Amino acid sequence: MTKQGLLVVISGPSGVGKGTVLRSFMAQNENVRLSISATTRSPRPGEEDGVHYYFLSRERFLELAGSGGMLEHAEYSGNYYGTPRDMVQRELDAGNDVILEIDVQGAMQVKAARPDALMVFILPPSMAELTRRLVDRRTEDEVTINRRLAAARGELEQAHRYDYAVVNDNIEDAVEKLAAILRAAKCSTRYLNDFINEVQCL
Numbered sequence: 428m429t430k431q432g433l434l435v436v437i438s439g440p441s442g443v444g445k446g447t448v449l450r451s452f453m454a455q456n457e458n459v460r461l462s463i464s465a466t467t468r469s470p471r472p473g474e475e476d477g478v479h480y481y482f483l484s485r486e487r488f489l490e491l492a493g494s495g496g497m498l499e500h501a502e503y504s505g506n507y508y509g510t511p512r513d514m515v516q517r518e519l520d521a522g523n524d525v526i527l528e529i530d531v532q533g534a535m536q537v538k539a540a541r542p543d544a545l546m547v548f549i550l551p552p553s554m555a556e557l558t559r560r561l562v563d564r565r566t567e568d569e570v571t572i573n574r575r576l577a578a579a580r581g582e583l584e585q586a587h588r589y590d591y592a593v594v595n596d597n598i599e600d601a602v603e604k605l606a607a608i609l610r611a612a613k614c615s616t617r618y619l620n621d622f623i624n625e626v627q628c629l
């Protein structure tokens with residue numbers, strides 16, 4: 428039997444650099460898969476259906492969620508977001524680690540349903556820098572940016588519910604810290620049963 432991959436949840440306020448850090452992390456690490464979420468928000472320029480997100484109508488989203496097709500789902504800043512179940516389980520069973528880049532509400536659902544999930548929170552160096560990144564990205568209008576900054580304060584208060592925090596000051600450093608956390612997690616005694624069956628600590 429192939430050993431199961433690690434389920435990794437990554438959260439952090441909008442604009443902190445989750446996408447940027449994960450793109451670089453994925454390019455440097457094999458046997459890791461990024462779950463593609465479903466969302467009802469509109470695609471940004473350059474975003475492709477089935478690559479960055481599955482862009483669904485509200486009706487289709489609710490249908491999928493209602494039929495148990497999602498591991499978790501939540502409403503964030505006026506839109507629905509959720510993790511389709513199928514790919515996550517398939518990749519874990521194949522022995523690949525799976526990263527869910529999801530908001531705090533969804534993360535807490537995963538933590539309850541899958542206590543084995545490794546929970547990582549990405550922090551900004553400061554609120555001023557977070558604001559600067561969100562504004563400079565130029566993908567949202569002022570109202571949306573303000574909404575996301577308001578949400579950020581609530582999200583940061585939940586960071587203590589995660590196993591690890593990574594400050595995204597410098598991208599390369601953040602990628603390296605994330606890799607170290609995954610390596611350490613594979614040696615964690617919380618996976619002791621798996622560990623006895625199969626040496627996970629490389």
Ligand SMILES: Nc1nc2c(ncn2[C@@H]2O[C@H](COP(=O)(O)OP(=O)(O)O)[C@@H](O)[C@H]2O)c(=O)[nH]1
Pocket residue numbers: 438439440441442446464465468499500501503508509510528529530531532533534
């Ligand atoms: N619960 C949940 N949140 C998600 C999912 N996919 C993305 N999100 C979160 O939704 C929020 C908004 O995502 P997005 O609109 O892409 O904006 P961005 O994070 O600023 O690039 C972020 O906190 C994401 O982590 C998902 O499948 N489930």
Ligand SMILES: Nc1ncnc2c1ncn2[C@@H]1O[C@H](COP(=O)(O)OP(=O)(O)O)[C@@H](O)[C@H]1O
Pocket residue numbers: 439440441442443444445446447448560561563564595596597598
């Ligand atoms: N360590 C960093 N230093 C400076 N700018 C960064 C850093 N990480 C990300 N950024 C920039 O901040 C903006 C938001 O990053 P993004 O990855 O889209 O965030 P998120 O996915 O968390 O919403 C982007 O313009 C990105 O280029």
